[in-house]
Amino acid sequence: MKTNKYVEDLKTKSAAELSQELVAAKKELFNLRFQNATNQLDNTARIKEVRRNIARIQTVMTANLKNVE
Template identity: 45%
Template sequence: MKASELRSKDAGELGKELEGLLRAQFSLRMQLATQQLSNNSQLGKVRRDIARVRTVLREKAGK
């Protein structure tokens, strides 16, 4: 997911995107804890996506 794609969305869509990413992160953390996660790099990707969404939300709130 690119920041330019996120900037084209409105705050409601970004909120839904953030909620989905947080759920995905929780699911990945549970898989890691139960040793069912095969690709550990997914955690980092989801974390960075969450940071991107929160940054764009913050930018939109400032305008």
């Protein structure tokens, strides 16, 4: 149920806000991968969660683009 609320929140955001959110998620994923490579990451499941959030953001962006056309 937590992801449904996250997706609904994404749907209410503008294209600029979504792209900012995407950039932030990609930066977080980079940092998590870096921490994982140096054995500093405790919660490795966070990598999977962030990857899925990136996919969700991209899906909402694509849906919004198709709705505009």
